[in-house]
Amino acid sequence: MAGSTLASPSVEAVPPARAPASPGRETWRRFRRHRLALVSVAVLAVLVAGVLVGGLVWPVAIDDIDFAAQLQGPSWDHPFGTDDLGQDLLARMIYGGRISLAVGFAAMAVACVIGVVVGALAGMSRRLLDPVLMWLTDLFLSLPQLPLLLLIIYLFRDSLKAVFGTQGGVFLMIVAVIGGLRWMPVARLVRAQFLTLREKVFVEAARSQGASPFHLVRRHILPNALGPVIVAASIEVSAAIIAESTLSFLGLGFPPDIPTWGRLLFDAKDHLDVAPHWALFPGGAIFLTVLSINFIGDGLRDALDPRRVL
Amino acid sequence: MGAYILRRLLIAVPSLLGISLILFVVLAMAPGDPFGELASNPNVPPSVRAALRVKFGLDDPIFTRYLRWLWAMLHGDWGFSFASRVNVDALILQRLPTTLFVVGSSQVLALLVAVPVGLYAARRPYSLADQVANTLAFVGFSLPTFFTGLLFILLFSIKLGWLPFVYQADLPGSGLAWVWANVRQAIMPVAVLGFFQAASYTRYVRASALDVARLDYVTTARAKGLTEGTVTRRHIARNALIPVVTLVALQIPAVFGGAIVTEQIFRIPGIGSLLIDAMLANDTPVVMAVTFVFAGLVILFNLVADLLYGWLDPRIALR
Amino acid sequence: MDERDLRGLIGQVKSGHLSRRGFVQRMVALGLTAPLAGLMLAGNGVAMASDLRAGYRPTKAGGGGALKLLWWQAPTLLNPHFAIGTKDQEACRIFYEPLAAWDADGNLAPVLAAEIPSKENGGLAADGRSVVWRIKPGVTWHDGKPLTADDLVFTWEYARDPATAAVTTGSYKDCKVEKVDDLTVRVLFDKPTPYWSDAFVGNVGTVIPKHIFAPYAGAKSREAPQNLAPVGTGPYRFLEFRPGDIVRAERNPAYHLPNRPAFDTLEMKGGGDAVSAARAVLQTGEYDYAWNLLVEDEVLKRLETGGKGRVDVVYGGKLEFLLLNTTDPNVEVDGEKSSLKTKHPAFSDPKICQALNLLIDRKSIEDYIYGRTGRATANSVNGPERFVSKNTRFAFDPAKANALLDEAGWKKGADGIRAKDGKRLKLLFQTSINAPRQKTQAIIKQAAAKAGIEVELKSITGSVFFSSDPANPDTFPHFYADMEMYAFSMSQADPATWMLQYVSREAATKDNKWQGRNVARWRNPDYDALYTAAQTELDPVKRAALMIKANDLVVSENILPLIHRAEVSGVSAGLVAPRSGWDNDLSFLPEWSRDA
DSSP states (O other): OGGGGGGHHHHHHSGGGSOOOOHHHHHHHHHHHOHHHHHHHHHHHHHHHHHHHHHHHSOOOTTOOOGGGTTOOSOSSSTTOBOTTOOBHHHHHHHHHHHHHHHHHHHHHHHHHHHHHHHHHHHHOOSSHHHHHHHHHHHHHHSOHHHHHHHHHHHHHHHHHHHHHHHHHHHHHHHHHHHHTSOHHHHHHHHHHHHHHTTSHHHHHHHHTTOOHHHIIIIIIHHHHHHHHHHHHHHHHHHHHHHHHHHHHTTOSSOTTSOOHHHHHHHHGGGTTTOHHHHHHHHHHHHHHHHHHHHHHHHHHHHHOTTOOO | OHHHHHHHHHHHHHHHHHHHHHHHHHHHHSSOOTTHHHHTOTTSOHHHHHHHHHHTTTTSOHHHHHHHHHHHHHTTOOOBOTTTOSBHHHHHHHHHHHHHHHHHHHHHHHHHHHHHHHHHHHHSTTSHHHHHHHHHHHHHHHSOHHHHHHHHIIIIIIISOOSOOSOOTTOOOOHHHHHHHHHHHHHHHHHHHHHHHHHHHHHHHHHHHHHHHTSHHHHHHHHTTOOHHHIIIIIIIHHHHHHHHHHHHHHHHHHHHOOHHHHHHHTOOSHHHHHHHHHHTTOHHHHHHHHHHHHHHHHHHHHHHHHHHHHHSTTSOOO | OOHHHHHHHHHHHHHTSSOHHHHHHHHHHTTOOHHHHHHHHHHTTOOOOOGGGTTOOOSSSSOSOEEEEEESSOOOOOOGGGOOSHHHHHHHHHHOOOSEEEOTTSOEEESSBSSOOOTTTTOBOTTSSEEEEEBOTTOBOTTSOBOOHHHHHHHHHHHHOGGGOOTTGGGTTTEEEEEEETTEEEEEESSOOSOOOSTTBGGGOOOOOHHHHGGGOGGGGGGOGGGTSOOOSSSEEEEEEETTTEEEEEEOTTOSSTTOOOOSEEEEEEOSOHHHHHIIIIISOSOSEEOOOOSOHHHHHHHHTTSSEEEEEEEEEEEEEEEEOSSOTTOOBTTBSSOTTOOOTTTTSHHHHHHHHHTOOHHHIIIIIIGGGEEEOSOSOOOSGGGOOSSOOOOOOHHHHHHHHHHTTOEEOTTSOEEETTEEOEEEEEEESOHHHHHHHHHHHHHHHHTTOEEEEEEEOHHHHTOOOTTOTTSTTTOOSSEEEEEEEOOSSSTTTGGGGGOGGGBOOTTTTTOOSBSSOOOOHHHHHHHHHHHHOOOHHHHHHHHHHHHHHHTTTTEEEEEEEEEEEEEETTEEOOOOBTSOGGGGGGGOEEOO
8 A cells, every 4th residue: 555656657648558548447447456355345236235125035014013022132033033012023134224223324425515515605605605605504503402302293294295205204214304404514524625725735736727626625725625525425324323213202203113224223222231132233234335425435445545456 | 723712702692692582482382381390280279380380480571581681691690490580600610510511531441432433444445344334333323322231231230340420420439439430330321421422423434544545645645655644544533533623613512512312321410310300390591591692602612613623624714 | 787786897807807997898798889888997996007017917017128119210300309310209208207108998097197187087177178287206317316297397488489399399389287285286378179189198198307408498409418418217227329220228116116117127229120120129139029010911921930029019000001192183273283273184083082082902901011010991090099980981892883884974985994084094103112002002003094084103202202491392291293192190099180181271282382282182071060060069079970970971081091000010039028009119018017
């Protein structure tokens, strides 16, 4: 890694000799070199495939109550064990995974996109926009979440339900709420990165060559500000999965009989001493998701970095 | 510089006013009422609830209530709690020391762990030490604090019997024994919060150190023949700290606001538990006061962060 | 057993050799009902001295060390007349006392009263319009001043004044209290009142000192410093209070009962959650007593194996029940859903209500969710014994339920869901968020699905569900759903106020801002007549019969009782903590002690 700079002149010298690879293929070539990122893609693919088609392989009802099989550990009948109503945890993990992963990714995307846009605009603006956007960020940071959530349920639940149906409406609302209430740290981080990067020599150089602000941001500043964003993205996924379960306690999430990973983890906590398997599986699944997203993010950044050669 | 600070502080006044208005409207419109618990007591006639609402002015228009609140606030009157009928400032002051102690020490702990670990991990990315630090960090933020808190209690209080899990704000006694008792009961909550916070800090420090490490001026510093340690300390750390400063500035208001979940688990009588109790009881004056102070701190530390950026990277121009 | 033997037994009770409960148990074994046995004792001049006082062993006051109580909801104020929740009432009972408390059998036990008023001792007027209470002589407030009739008259004036905004005002506004002499007061009613033991009894009846609170009656009530630093007559004196956190107290050396209280100091720590409170008593022994353990019995049993303490269960009047809406929640009339002008498409047919009743597996709910902490019941009134109906039954019988549904014309469609006139049998079932409730919902949903009823579950956070905000449609009195489930407490050992919630004129509607107590909007003229008759019936036996008849009528249609829930506490090994399900946990606090 440290010695990789040496290879740089030779590669830059070579291009005329062979057909220039398209940027996409070039990125993919670099990404492949990143072994952890590749493994992570595989892990994430297995998780996603598991929750999508797992129901076909393991067609057990998620709400079959069986008092004779309360709190059993993993067995052939119940590979992931059962909960305190004797419901099959594997089936519940599969079903819940769809919601948790979808909510986790969508909410992360919402939070990061809003955060990056607001942060970039504030960071580039030298006038009025910066204080206004920072005021907005401060406002969102200070809003007390619990009363706000109750207010949102009260104001919007029924109309969303009417437009998008029960499941769709709830999903949209959860994603909007989690994403909409968690973009502020991303915005502040991006703005801080922009403040320092926009004064750097290489940006000055590009600017003096007449690059438009948009070009400056896209090619020069943003790629160098992505580090914290990727970290934030992976943290957001786990935070969103957990937050979803808190929301269902407020009656804002999915109905109480629908299992999600965060909810399974919460329900398991009072039985941790006798039924650790109940917590282990959802906890492990969240951990694996976060881990793989982070490594994929690292891999992508390294692959996208124009100055880095592997 | 002085002019800049003065101008920012002047802007802060209308910002805070605007935020307070929005906070007040959100709280006033949020569903629920402070006398809900009376509704499930068949001995209390509904007319009593209605009379209480009128007496506490809950049925007046929102804007009237806001102006009344603002006017009282300008006179230094923070209102009184519906639940305990005590002045709000007295309630907050009673809770503040505990929260500052517990949440403050956890933040310090998190920084003491995260900055060196993150920088070390970034010096040798993908080395064994880096992988271990990464994995621990991922475990740290994929497990919510309600879960780690419970794990700690099961292990250290119930299995081993080493630490108490009910926090007492005003332990009797004095001298070294008293100090030790206070430290002992704070170990678990501080560790739970600190571990969670350190996990994300570590990742941020590592990521931004890596970002900075490949910028040209670091290469230049290396080319000048400076040792790796000097480069890290003098050139990388300073710039890599910008995201950390941002995050810490985001977290300091939280030191005042308390940690709701952790305070609940360990029964710490701090601002966080005051806030959640007040929210669940719809005790609006308390929620309003705490969030208003919180908003003030958010604005203040945003300004402080901006000033620190200028100090960390003198090329950032503050206008 | 002949009359002589009986007299002998009654004599033993009088001399204290046989407990009151022991006597009642023997009589019940002979085929007598418990209330009758109680009446026998009362008729023979045995005051209703409670059993709860019999187990006290210490021979001197103090010396018991510290008593550490853990409340997972923290008290926020210490004026009993402002107590919003049970948590506040409990904290107040450390310091303040009523004239009488309700014992475990739902009888009155004197506290500050010299004796319980009765016809025999001239306390109760024959016309049911007045009661004379005599105060125990020699009781002093914590500051040394004597307790007199003036304090009682003041308490009444204080609580009834709307400007005070006391939550106990309902118990005082319809009566008049006058001083007879320094230690006697008379409570007057404007009509014959069989339920005379409301004012000055139990959690609403705590007496406050006139010399302290007189300057703060009415609009200035909030300013009294003693709202946070109580001066009462109770077994422990005030030391320190941090709202929402902790209450500290020390032994009252001048307490009016001999050799009591046993502990030197008392601490009530608040906050946290019920499970960890149970842990602190049952597993680690850090605390002596944990209040209101709303935890599944399975979990409690596991924690109990630690051997540091036990779970203590007493029954009062708490009922978990299911309401079937009589009105239609899906049709809006004049800006109001579930309007009285509509009829529920399914539940207007009693057969559907019966079918639903047969689909509730109460036995499993009891066995697997509530365990020792609740009993399946078919009654609305589950105590005291004299008011409990023996005529009702419950059963889990899906076959019969299916037959009833078929009979009513709801036929199963292709998707397995029943329909009638093109309308599918789909029901919205709401409740507050609380683990046992969500599990009960799941059990009912599953049984209903098997009978061709689709149930959609909805859970609402408690702070919204149990609020009285007229603008919010998610509160339980709005009942904008087909079914809802929650628990209510009959907080005094008399169904007088409890039965009001089924009276037609109490229906919760937009007109009364959903403040009416009849949430199911069940209207039945026969019931209204029974209730009105019971309000003025002075003969206790006839009155109990009316109440039982009313109960049977209530549970036959839209109101489905599920579980009679217990008051559950964690008690450390060695702590003797007698309590009554009909009053606060701490209503017999002076009797608490530690086994030597």
